[in-house]
Every structure is written in C-alpha cells, then in structure tokens.
Amino acid sequence: MGVIVSYGTYIPYWRLDRSKIGEALETFGQGTRAVASYDEDTTTMGVEAARACLAAAPPGVRVGQVLFVTTEPAYLDKTNATAIHAALDLDAGAVAFDMVGSVNSANGAFAAANAAPMPTLVVLSDLRTGLPGGADEAGGGDGAVAFLYSPDGPSLLDFLGWGASTEEFLDRYRQPGDDHSHLWEERFGEAAYTPLAEQAVAEALKQAGVSPGDIDYAIVTGVHPRAVRVVAKSLGVGKEALVDDLTGVIGNTGAAHGGIVLADLLDRAEAGKTILRVTLADGAIATLSRTTDALVDWRSRRPAIASVAGQIAAGRNDLSYTKFLTWRGQLHRDPPRRPDPTPPVAPASRRKETWKFAFHASRCEECGTRHLPPARVCVNCGAVDRMSQERLAETPATIATYTVDRLAFSLSPPIVATVVDFDGGGRFRCEMTDVDPATVAIGNRVEMTFRRISTVNGIHNYFWKARPSREEAS
Amino acid sequence: MASKGIRDRVAIVGMGCTQFGEHWDKGAEDLLVDSATAAFDSAGIAKDDVDAFWLGTMGSGISGLTLSRPLKLDYKPVTRLENMCATGSEAFRNACYAVASGAVDTAMAIGVEKLKDSGFSGLVVSRPPDDGSAAELSAPALFSLLAPAYSKKYGVDKDELKNVLTRIAWKNHKNGAVNPRAQFRREVPMETIAASPIMAGQLGIFDCSGVSDGSAAAVIVRAEDAHRYTDKPIYVKGLSFVAGPAAGVIDPDYDYTTFTEVVRAAEDAYQQAGVEDPRAQLAMAEVHDCFTPTELVLMEDLGFAERGTAWKEVLAGTFDLDGELPVNPDGGLKAFGHPIGASGLRMLFECWLQLRQEAPPERTIKSVAAGKKLALTHNLGGSPGECVSFVSVVGSEPSA
Numbered sequence: 018m019g020v021i022v023s024y025g026t027y028i029p030y031w032r033l034d035r036s037k038i039g040e041a042l043e044t045f046g047q048g049t050r051a052v053a054s055y056d057e058d059t060t061t062m063g064v065e066a067a068r069a070c071l072a073a074a075p076p077g078v079r080v081g082q083v084l085f086v087t088t089e090p091a092y093l094d095k096t097n098a099t100a101i102h103a104a105l106d107l108d109a110g111a112v113a114f115d116m117v118g119s120v121n122s123a124n125g126a127f128a129a130a131n132a133a134p135m136p137t138l139v140v141l142s143d144l145r146t147g148l149p150g151g152a153d154e155a156g157g158g159d160g161a162v163a164f165l166y167s168p169d170g171p172s173l174l175d176f177l178g179w180g181a182s183t184e185e186f187l188d189r190y191r192q193p194g195d196d197h198s199h200l201w202e203e204r205f206g207e208a209a210y211t212p213l214a215e216q217a218v219a220e221a222l223k224q225a226g227v228s229p230g231d232i233d234y235a236i237v238t239g240v241h242p243r244a245v246r247v248v249a250k251s252l253g254v255g256k257e258a259l260v261d262d263l264t265g266v267i268g269n270t271g272a273a274h275g276g277i278v279l280a281d282l283l284d285r286a287e288a289g290k291t292i293l294r295v296t297l298a299d300g301a302i303a304t305l306s307r308t309t310d311a312l313v314d315w316r317s318r319r320p321a322i323a324s325v326a327g328q329i330a331a332g333r334n335d336l337s338y339t340k341f342l343t344w345r346g347q348l349h350r351d352p353p354r355r356p357d358p359t360p361p362v363a364p365a366s367r368r369k370e371t372w373k374f375a376f377h378a379s380r381c382e383e384c385g386t387r388h389l390p391p392a393r394v395c396v397n398c399g400a401v402d403r404m405s406q407e408r409l410a411e412t413p414a415t416i417a418t419y420t421v422d423r424l425a426f427s428l429s430p431p432i433v434a435t436v437v438d439f440d441g442g443g444r445f446r447c448e449m450t451d452v453d454p455a456t457v458a459i460g461n462r463v464e465m466t467f468r469r470i471s472t473v474n475g476i477h478n479y480f481w482k483a484r485p486s487r488e489e490a491s
Numbered sequence: 492m493a494s495k496g497i498r499d500r501v502a503i504v505g506m507g508c509t510q511f512g513e514h515w516d517k518g519a520e521d522l523l524v525d526s527a528t529a530a531f532d533s534a535g536i537a538k539d540d541v542d543a544f545w546l547g548t549m550g551s552g553i554s555g556l557t558l559s560r561p562l563k564l565d566y567k568p569v570t571r572l573e574n575m576c577a578t579g580s581e582a583f584r585n586a587c588y589a590v591a592s593g594a595v596d597t598a599m600a601i602g603v604e605k606l607k608d609s610g611f612s613g614l615v616v617s618r619p620p621d622d623g624s625a626a627e628l629s630a631p632a633l634f635s636l637l638a639p640a641y642s643k644k645y646g647v648d649k650d651e652l653k654n655v656l657t658r659i660a661w662k663n664h665k666n667g668a669v670n671p672r673a674q675f676r677r678e679v680p681m682e683t684i685a686a687s688p689i690m691a692g693q694l695g696i697f698d699c700s701g702v703s704d705g706s707a708a709a710v711i712v713r714a715e716d717a718h719r720y721t722d723k724p725i726y727v728k729g730l731s732f733v734a735g736p737a738a739g740v741i742d743p744d745y746d747y748t749t750f751t752e753v754v755r756a757a758e759d760a761y762q763q764a765g766v767e768d769p770r771a772q773l774a775m776a777e778v779h780d781c782f783t784p785t786e787l788v789l790m791e792d793l794g795f796a797e798r799g800t801a802w803k804e805v806l807a808g809t810f811d812l813d814g815e816l817p818v819n820p821d822g823g824l825k826a827f828g829h830p831i832g833a834s835g836l837r838m839l840f841e842c843w844l845q846l847r848q849e850a851p852p853e854r855t856i857k858s859v860a861a862g863k864k865l866a867l868t869h870n871l872g873g874s875p876g877e878c879v880s881f882v883s884v885v886g887s888e889p890s891a
Contacts, residue, residue: 354610355611355615355629358627359618359621359627360623362621365620365621366622368622369622369624373623396736396738396741396742397742417640417747418636419639420628420632420633420638421692422628422629422635422692423689424613425629425632426627431691432632434626434632436747436876438743443741443743444743446876447626448626459639459640459643
C-alpha cells in the first residue's frame with residue numbers, strides 16, 4: 018500500500034485583489050485570489066508542483082505512475098499527464114493517466130495511489146474562472162499540488178481510515194467547452210451535502226477507531242461554499258481545530274484545493290496529529306490520517322519557498338482586473354500588427370522531446386562544453402557525436418544581458434527577454450516570466466519554469482522560461 | 492587559410508537604385524525592372540549583353556523566375572539567393588566571382604525586397620516548421636541586447652548611451668534628409684529621437700531602420716574590360732562573407748559588445764584589399780545600421796575606433812558627413828530604408844556615387860576630393876551571437 022513520502026505545491030505568482038473587481042463592476046469584494054499567469058495552464062502548474070515534490074522526495078524513488086487531476090484540462094482526447102511526465106523526465110516505463118472533469122477526481126487519484134504497488138505521483142492542478150462579476154470569478158483560484166506515494170515509505174502521513182457517501186444530484190455543473198460553471202440554488206446544496214458529510218465522517222471515524230474529540234485538525238473543502246461552511250461547523254470539533262481553507266487569500270482552487278490546504282497544514286503540523294479531511298463534491302468523502310515523525314524531519318530539509326505560506330508571501334498582488342480578464346480570454350483586445358506566433362509541429366517536437374520538455378542540454382565528453390539546445394558538433398572542440406545529455410531544468414543561472422520587447426506578440430506585453438548563463442556552463446536565450454521588468458539586471462539569479470509559450474491553431478506550445486530565483490530571493 | 496580574394500580583377504561599370512520607401516503602386520517586379528533598367532543604362536548596355544544574373548531577395552519571390560519573368564530574359568542563368576540581411580551583398584559577391592572565374596564576361600547582381608505589402612509592423616520572417624522552443628523575439632529586442640552589455644562593460648551611463656544612440660540616428664537622418672532616394676527625407680531633432688516610443692530595451696522607434704520597398708543593381712565586368720563601359724569604374728578590392736557557428740547564443744564567454752562574425756569578415760576583407768589602417772585609408776563606409784547600437788558596435792568591430800571608445804567618437808562627430816570617416820553618408824538603413832535584398836547593393840550604389848564624385852554637392856564627402864580612393868560596405872544578418880556578415884572594400888583606382 019502506498020503512503021505519502023513527499024509533496025510539493027505551486028501557488029502562482031499573481032494575486033487578483035477582489036476589491037479591483039469591485040472597483041470595475043461596482044460589486045463588493047475583499048481578500049485576494051491566486052491567478053495563473055497568461056503563460057500557465059493546469060499542465061504547467063502541475064509540472065511546477067510535481068518538480069517541487071520530486072525535489073524533496075526520498076532518494077531512489079522511481080515514479081512508476083503519474084495521475085493528473087484537473088477540471089480544466091489543456092487538451093481533451095490527448096493525455097495531459099504525458100506532458101507532465103515528459104517535463105519531469107520520467108522513465109518511459111512509468112505510466113501517465115488523466116483523471117479530468119470533476120473536483121472529486123482528486124479523491125479517486127488518492128485512492129488509486131494508496132492502492133498502487135508502484136511509486137505514484139498524484140498531481141492536482143486547477144484553474145477556476147467564472148463570469149465577470151460573479152462569485153466563482155472572485156472566489157475561484159488557481160494552483161497545484163503534488164503528492165508522491167510509495168509503498169516503501171517513510172510515511173509523512175499515516176492513513177487511518179475513510180468513509181464515503183455518494184449521491185447523484187445537480188449542484189455544480191458545466192457543459193464541456195463552457196467558460197463557467199453553474200451552481201444550483203445555495204440552500205439546496207446545503208441541505209443535500211450536510212447529511213452526506215455526516216455519514217462519511219461517521220464511517221471514517223468508525224473505520225479509524227477515532228472519536229471526534231481526538232481530531233486535532235479538520236479540513237473541509239468542496240464545490241459549494243455555503244455547504245463547506247455549514248459542514249465545518251457541524252463536525253463537532255473545536256474552532257481551533259478548523260483549518261483555514263485559504264480561500265480568502267488564494268481562492269478555491271477546485272480539484273487542487275483539498276490537497277493544497279492539506280499541504281499547507283503539513284507544512285506546519287507537529288508529529289502525531291490527527292487530521293480529518295472532508296471533501297464535498299457530488300457526495301462526501303472523509304479521510305482520517307495522522308502526521309508522523311518523518312514529516313518533521315522531511316520538512317526541515319526543504320527550502321522556505323517550498324511551503325504554501327512561502328509561496329503566498331512571495332506573490333504579487335497588483336494585477337489589474339483588465340489584465341486578468343485579458344489572460345482569461347474574457348477581454349478581447351486589439352492585437353499588435355504582428356503575425357501570430359508559429360505553432361510547433363508534432364514531428365519536430367517529438368524529435369526534440371528531451372530538449373523541449375525535459376530541458377536536456379548536451380555536454381561534450383571531450384572538452385566538457387555544454388550546449389543548449391543539445392548539439393551534435395561541439396562549438397568548442399569540434400568533436401562530432403561525443404555528447405552526453407544532462408537535465409538543466411533544476412540548475413540555477415545568471416542573467417548575462419536582457420531586454421524588454423514591446424513589439425513581439427504576447428498575451429501580456431511586454432516580453433522580458435534574457436540571456437542566461439547556467440551554473441556549471443551553458444548559455445540560453447529565453448523569455449522571462451513572473452518578473453517586474455524594472456527589477457531585471459545583469460547578474461540577477463534565475464531558475465527555469467515550465468510554461469505555455471503560446472496557443473495557436475489548437476496547439477499548446479510548451480517550453481521553459483526563466484524566472485527570478487525564488488529560493489535565493491527568500 | 493584566409494581567402495585569396497579577387498583584388499582588382501573585376502569592376503562595377505554600371506549601377507541603378509530605385510527610391511526606397513513605401514511603393515504602394517509598385518510590386519517587386521516593377522522595382523526589379525526599374526533598377527535593372529537603370530543599371531543597364533548606366534553601363535550603356537542592353538539586357539542581352541549580360542551573361543548571367545544573381546538575384547538577392549529574402550522573401551519577395553522564389554527562383555530565378557522572379558527576375559527573368561518581369562525582365563523577359565532570353566533564357567539566361569539567374570541564381571536566386573538569400574542570406575538574411577546580407578542578401579544583396581551575397582548576390583554581388585557571387586556575381587563578382589563568376590566574372591573573375593572567366594565563366595562569364597558580364598554579370599548583374601540585383602536585389603529587391605517588397606516589405607510593405609505584408610501589413611505588419613516591422614520585419615516578418617517565416618521560419619521552417621520546428622519544435623517551438625526558439626523565443627520569437629522582435630529584431631529590435633535582439634539588437635537592444637547590445638546596449639546594457641556595452642554600458643556595463645565600458646562604464647557608460649545608461650543616459651549617456653542613449654545620447655550616443657540618439658546621435659547616431661540623428662546623423663543618419665541628417666544624411667538621408669538630402670538624399671532624394673532615401674525613404675525618410677527630413678532631419679529629426681535629437682529631442683524627438685530620444686523621446687520616441689520605446690520598441691525594446693532602450694530602443695525607440697527612431698533607433699530602428701525603416702521598413703521599406705526598393706531595389707538596386709550592379710553590372711560587373713572584368714577589370715581589363717571596364718574602360719569599355721565607363722571612364723570611372725569601381726574596382727572590387729576585397730569581398731568577405733562569413734557565417735558564424737552561432738556560438739554567442741550558447742557560449743557564456745560572448746559578452747554582447749561585439750559581432751565576432753563582423754570582426755572576422757573585416758579582417759579577411761582588409762587583408763584581401765591591402766587595408767592596414769581602415770580609419771585612415773577609407774574615404775567612407777556604408778555599414779549595417781539596422782538599429783543604433785549596431786552602428787555603435789560596428790565602429791569598433793570594423794576597426795574605425797578602439798574598443799570601448801566608439802561612443803566617444805560618435806559624440807565627437809568622427810563619423811558625420813563632414814567628419815574624419817563619414818559613415819552612412821546616404822542615410823544608412825536608418826533613413827534610406829532597409830528592403831532586405833536590396834540594401835547591400837544600395838550601399839555599393841553610394842560608394843559608386845561618392846568615389847566617382849557624382850553625389851550631389853549637399854552631401855558630397857570631402858575625403859574623396861582629399862585623395863582617398865577606398866570605400867567599405869558592410870552587412871550583417873541575424874542577431875548578436877548568431878549572424879552572418881559581409882564586408883567589401885571597393886576603390887576608384889586599380890592598385891599600382
């Protein structure tokens with residue numbers, strides 16, 4: 018049986034202050050929501066969370082399965098988890114599956130990982146949008162979290178038991194292709210979810226042999242904000258045990274939300290704490306688990322930026338509402354007088370997969386010179402086909418020179434372009450993202466991040482960009 | 492290993508150059524007919540006297556038919572070629588070699604570009620299908636990478652560098668203002684240039700060359716035959732072209748304050764032409780000022796100024812029309828405009844006029860009357876770190 022041996026989260030850099038929606042549309046709003054940048058989607062955010070998770074994983078764990086969960090897949094028909102698999106440079110023998118469409122798929126992935134005989138990476142990533150001025154737009158959020166399960170441990174969180182109560186009713190729903198979901202009348206959802214939650218929690222407590230008084234922390238998340246509040250109060254746990262669900266700061270991140278709130282709790286909980294998690298989505302699922310000594314030890318080795326709180330603190334909250342709408346495709350702005358970006362072609366992308374997705378450089382075995390993209394002939398010594406490949410996605414770099422391009426096409430002009438030199442050799446010219454152009458300077462430290470460069474003719478062009486080093490800044 | 496060159500073996504005996512600019516009423520085929528006809532007339536020949544043609548165009552047509560169809564050529568060889576912004580110069584180089592080899596007696600190099608029909612701002616280059624990993628940056632952005640690197644390396648304050656770049660644009664506009672063939676024919680005050688809307692990095696719209704339509708052509712014959720056509724042939728002294736290994740974009744040792752390709756092409760061309768001190772020996776230079784920082788760096792790469800000093804020389808007026816070494820007396824890419832395939836030949840056209848003392852008085856350089864007999868043209872294509880470069884030296888007298 019698989020246990021959680023590592024996790025990683027990704028909260029995007031941008032926050033939308035809800036008061037900005039209020040200013041524009043004369044509505045009331047407070048707090049902020051996390052916003053995926055114009056060059057992010059659920060696949061790229063999933064990659065970022067998974068990279069953080071694998072960076073903290075016990076040595077020697079070889080991922081055998083990737084399960085990707087989202088309600089907003091970048092592609093249909095085509096598996097999105099394979100892009101994550103490729104960006105993580107996993108073995109071809111590891112399988113990759115999508116579990117897409119509904120928030121509750123997250124619980125399915127957890128259950129499958131729990132039962133899997135091989136190390137399984139569960140990636141939850143979501144991007145939540147509503148119509149302008151609506152509750153879902155303001156209350157939604159974007160983010161991702163990844164959990165690595167392994168049969169070998171050491172376990173960060175021991176599973177104690179769970180209970181489920183499944184029921185078919187129309188609460189939150191969306192037609193494929195629609196840009197927003199619908200929610201049935203609020204009090205109906207409250208009435209439907211409350212008894213389901215009670216049944217699921219009772220079953221979990223029974224299975225785990227735990228009484229409500231033993232619960233140190235309770236997390237309630239779901240697709241129905243009012244039902245979440247009511248169920249949280251009805252659990253019979255103390256107010257201090259109710260975990261802040263982060264909706265005030267990052268919004269409800271849909272399929273990723275329960276996982277992100279759990280990750281935030283695991284970022285700070287002591288060993289031996291009993292946690293009840295309840296998810297309200299087309300029924301109720303309750304899970305009981307207990308933190309371990311291994312969690313505290315594991316956590317001490319991670320950089321501060323790995324924590325949910327660290328990423329929330331590193332965010333930028335001056336995003337304008339009009340920019341948010343533009344990024345979401347809800348404000349159709351006049352394009353520059355420039356051709357559309359060229360979409361990548363399938364055969365070239367496949368040939369260059371280890372470059373485009375895994376970000377491999379080649380290193381000359383004769384003289385050690387690094388080449389990005391990988392080359393067959395060494396620029397320094399001229400040796401032919403004497404190259405070995407190495408992944409540079411996790412290697413920090415330094416800005417050699419830069420510019421701000423106000424002419425090139427971008428959904429969020431201007432483009433910051435930079436030439437970066439990698440620690441240990443190798444230079445690459447690329448776009449920079451999640452950066453204030455005014456702060457870019459020669460000598461600044463950067464790290465690589467997996468992004469969606471453009472989408473043309475239905476083809477997403479995924480590739481790597483540089484961003485200011487988050488670890489060295491904190 | 493250096494190229495042996497064809498010094499004084501071939502000469503230009505006729506040239507033509509259209510006005511550059513927005514030719515809404517002319518297509519590439521019209522521009523080709525205009526420049527070819529002007530060059531035939533200049534050399535006093537008919538089209539059938541030309542044995543072979545080299546046509547340079549980046550994107551205004553494919554194959555030799557682009558030229559043979561509008562000119563109704565009589566089953567003559569036409570090579571259509573492309574080498575980015577050095578395309579026109581490449582047509583010239585190959586035509587010169589054909590004549591020098593003895594394979595043909597008379598060749599024409601002709602370049603054309605029809606850019607304004609695209610409807611886009613700036614230059615648009617199509618690329619072959621690929622994996623989408625190359626950042627699609629604009630040309631001004633790529634060349635603006637030079638500015639902060641130059642500032643940092645030589646301790647030139649950002650505002651001071653902006654003054655230098657502004658002065659380069661101002662000088663080229665001043666030169667173009669009195670050139671009836673130039674796209675932009677008015678002086679632009681430095682304040683206007685400095686305050687123009689930013690395109691990329693430190694570069695405003697006035698730091699960028701003009702997107703335009705145009706065509707230019709040259710007739711080339713063996714040097715010993717040249718006086719049959721004109722009393723004042725222009726002899727080819729050196730021709731160099733290099734394509735770099737694109738090392739700058741992958742090698743951390745490259746510092747974005749030089750074009751290695753230009754340095755190498757210049758060394759080769761000077762060696763072929765016997766030029767030892769370009770600043771003293773050259774009457775003028777036409778250089779590839781696609782963006783103002785490019786011209787700044789080129790002054791050092793071509794050996795016109797010591798490393799780290801070109802910015803001071805620019806401010807001192809060394810490269811002005813009446814300066815020690817006039818650079819881009821015709822207005823350059825900045826004011827004359829930059830129809831890609833035509834630009835290299837347009838530069839030669841200015842050398843042709845100045846060395847033959849046929850430029851109008853208001854923009855005649857003094858160095859030719861003072862006895863200097865050599866002129867240089869330079870192109871580069873690509874961007875800092877990965878480019879091709881062409882350098883030619885031409886002269887009004889054969890070597891003694």
